[in-house]
Amino acid sequence: MPNPLKYNQILDALQELLANQELQSISVSEIAHTAGIGKGSIYYYFPSKDAILQALVERNYEKPLQTAKALAYQREIPPFTRMAMIFQACRNSSSEFLKSQDQTESSTQTRIFIHQKYVNHIITELKPVLAEIIRQGIQGGEIRFEDPEALAEIVLIVLTVKMDNTLVPSSKEEIEDTISALISLLEKGTGNPAGSLNFLKSQAP
Amino acid sequence: MPNPLKYNQILDALQELLANQELQSISVSEIAHTAGIGKGSIYYYFPSKDAILQALVERNYEKPLQTAKALAYQREIPPFTRMAMIFQACRNSSSEFLKSQDQTESSTQTRIFIHQKYVNHIITELKPVLAEIIRQGIQGGEIRFEDPEALAEIVLIVLTVKMDNTLVPSSKEEIEDTISALISLLEKGTGNPAGSLNFLKSQAP
DNA sequence: ATCTTTTTCGACCGACGGTCACCTTTCTTT
C-alpha cells in the first residue's frame, strides 16, 4: 500500500509513452524518467515491467467493469437487459486506450500484449458476473441451459476476441455479423424465439 | 533461399527447447548451440529471434491444416464428421507446443506471441473450410443456420482460444466443460437433438 | 533529538539480441 500518487504517475508515464511508441522499445528507465522519478523507485511500486502494463490495463478497464458489476446484481432488471449491459461494457471498454495509437504495422506487437491482458482481465472479472445473471435467468425460466459458467465464458470469449480486431483482424461489418450470429446462436441455444435478443446489438456511434 | 536443411535444424532446435523450458529463457545462443551451429549463423537464416518463432509456428500448423483442408472437400463424408476432424485438427495443433511445458505462472511475451500467431493462422486458414462444410450441411438439411461464415468463426474462436490456455488460463476440466457447452449450444443452435454432436468431444490420450 | 520506518535512487550486474570482420567451404570461370 505505497503512495498511490506515485503509483499512478508511473501508469500515466507508461500510457503517455504508449501513445507514440512501441512497448518493446519503452525501457523501464524511460518510464521512470517520464514519471519524473528514479528507475529504482519503479521497482518499489511494481515487481516487474510486465506488472506495470498489467496494472495499466486494469486501471483503464476498471470503470466499465465496475458499472457492469454493479448493475449485474440488480435482480429487478430482467436478465437479458443486464446481459445487454455486459455486452455494452465490453464494447465500450475495448479499444479504449489504443485509439490514439498508430495503426502502423509495427505496433501490432504492442497491441497483442495489451489485448491479451485485456481479454484475460475482462473474462476473469466478468465471467462470474455474467454466469450469475444467466443462473438467475435459468431460475426465472427465461433461459434454458445447463452450464451457466461455460456459456458465460463462450459469450465473453467471442465478444472480447472479436470486438477488438487484434487477434482476428476484421472489418466493422464482419464484427457485426459475428455478433449477430452469436445472438442467433444464443437465442436458439437458450430456448428463446428468434429476434428476442436483437436488442443486444446496440448501435455503434 | 538458403540451405533449407540448416533452416529446419534451427526450427527443430527451438522446438526441442520449447518442450522443456520456459519460453522466455531460451536465448539465441542456446538455440544455436542446440542446433549445433554458431550463433552468428542463426542470423544468416533469420532476421530476428521473433522470426524464428514465427517460422516455427507456421511450420507446425502446416500439417494439421493441410489434412483438415484436404478432408474438408470430400463430400461423401458427412458434414458433422468433417467438422469433428476440424475439431481434432485444432486439438492436435494446439497442444503441440505446450504439451510438456511448465504450467508456471510467468507466461510471457513469447508465449503470447505464439498464441496470437496460432489463433490468427488457424482461423484465417480454417474459417473458409469450416464455413464451406457448414454450408454443405445446410444444403443437405443437417444444419440449420443463417450465416455459415460467422458460425464457423465463432466455433473456431472458442476452440482456439480455449484450447490452449494462454489467453484464459484454465484446467483441463474447464476446457472440456466449455467445449461441451459449445457443442450443446451448437446442437440447439443448428436444430440438432441433444447428444447428436457428442462425438465431437473426442477422447484425449 | 534520536531512533525507526518508508521511500528514493543510480551505479551496478548478468544476460540478452544483434553485429561484424574474418575464416572456411563450395561453386564458377578460365
Add this chain to the structure above:
DNA sequence: AAAGAAAGGTGACCGTCGGTCGAAAAAGAT
C-alpha cells in the same frame, strides 16, 4: 587445376535492457 567469387559459418564484441542493492534522504514516531 588455379584463381577468384560467392555462399556459408563463426564467436568475440557491443549497446541496452530488466532487475538488484546498499546507501541515503524523507517522513514518522517517541
